Amino acid sequence: MKLASYKVRGRESxxxxxxxxxxxxxxxxxxxxxxxxxxxxxxxxxxxxxxIRGARPxxxxxxxxxxxxxxxxxxxxxxxxxxANRNADYGDQDVPKYPSMFYRAPSSLVAHMQPIVxxxxxIELDYEGEIALVIGKGGRRISQSDxxxxxAGVTLCNEGTIRDWIRHGKFNVTQGxxxxxxxxxxPWIVTSDEIDLAQPLHLTVKLNDDVTQDDTTANLIKSFTxxxxxxxTFMTLKPGDIIVTGxxxxxxxxxxxxxLKPGDTIEITCPQIGTxxxxxxxxx
Numbered sequence: 001m002k003l004a005s006y007k008v009r010g011r012e013s014x015x016x017x018x019x020x021x022x023x024x025x026x027x028x029x030x031x032x033x034x035x036x037x038x039x040x041x042x043x044x045x046x047x048x049x050x051x052i053r054g055a056r057p058x059x060x061x062x063x064x065x066x067x068x069x070x071x072x073x074x075x076x077x078x079x080x081x082x083x084a085n086r087n088a089d090y091g092d093q094d095v096p097k098y099p100s101m102f103y104r105a106p107s108s109l110v111a112h113m114q115p116i117v118x119x120x121x122x123i124e125l126d127y128e129g130e131i132a133l134v135i136g137k138g139g140r141r142i143s144q145s146d147x148x149x150x151x152a153g154v155t156l157c158n159e160g161t162i163r164d165w166i167r168h169g170k171f172n173v174t175q176g177x178x179x180x181x182x183x184x185x186x187p188w189i190v191t192s193d194e195i196d197l198a199q200p201l202h203l204t205v206k207l208n209d210d211v212t213q214d215d216t217t218a219n220l221i222k223s224f225t226x227x228x229x230x231x232x233t234f235m236t237l238k239p240g241d242i243i244v245t246g247x248x249x250x251x252x253x254x255x256x257x258x259x260l261k262p263g264d265t266i267e268i269t270c271p272q273i274g275t276x277x278x279x280x281x282x283x284x
Contacts, residue, residue, distance in 0.1 A: 001049055004188040005036050005071055006064035017188055021057025022064055036070050040136050040152055040239035066112045069155050069189045075241040076104040082246025084219045099222045108178045112187035115281040119179050124163035124259040128247035129205035129213050129268040132157040134189050135241040140232055147228035153191040156268045156276040157244045158184040184278045195272045197224055206267040215248035
């Protein structure tokens with residue numbers, strides 16, 4: 001099932017993407033299931049699957065404006081330097097014992113086809129294509145062997161970064177990672193019953209039709225299961241929490257780096273998930 005949040009005819013709703021249409025789950029499931037987050041908290045994915053079985057789409061995808069798949073998650077956790085080639089790019093050949101981590105605010109990520117905003121204060125807006133896990137079953141001290149049972153599904157993320165602002169502090173990157181509307185997430189969540197997360201996922205990124213990132217999750221330093229086990233050691237993961245799992249190295253880079261310009265288009269693709277597409281605009 002592909003779970004999407006969207007606006008249609010002046011109201012917010014959510015549903016399942018079927019072909020080129022959307023089956024509206026808010027209409028079918030009724031009170032208590034007002035959004036994807038409610039669905040995950042209730043552990044009701046099976047109920048949603050039953051509701052769409054044999055149903056005709058209520059809207060075409062062209063009729064709806066997609067929103068971030070999970071609206072207002074409690075936590076968006078990001079893993080840094082988590083592909084082998086990117087670790088080597090930092091001059092480090094040793095495998096790190098623990099993952100690098102930071103938070104993102106929900107307001108920093110827009111939806112599929114919504115504009116990414118380059119702020120007035122910097123021209124160093126960069127992009128990072130990543131696969132994101134969406135937690136469905138909460139837990140603490142989750143074992144690696146059980147970790148994937150806690151994942152509701154996966155989506156894509158452009159973990160946009162204002163590069164000069166990640167150097168403001170000595171030991172953190174929070175400032176450069178949380179500018180409003182500088183990254184994106186979506187287009188939807190592909191639920192775990194439709195994707196084998198134990199097998200490598202192929203991630204590619206295009207900037208203006210030029211492939212600039214190309215790798216698979218087989219090259220993650222810390223796997224999905226290791227990340228979930230580690231994070232849940234010190235905090236309780238809850239339904240709707242999002243873990244963004246790291247970005248591959250850029251295939252071609254300039255020195256000094258060139259930031260994204262208004263009019264640039266970024267496409268992040270994983271065949272099992274889909275394509276997340278956004279255009280860059282200048283802040284007005």
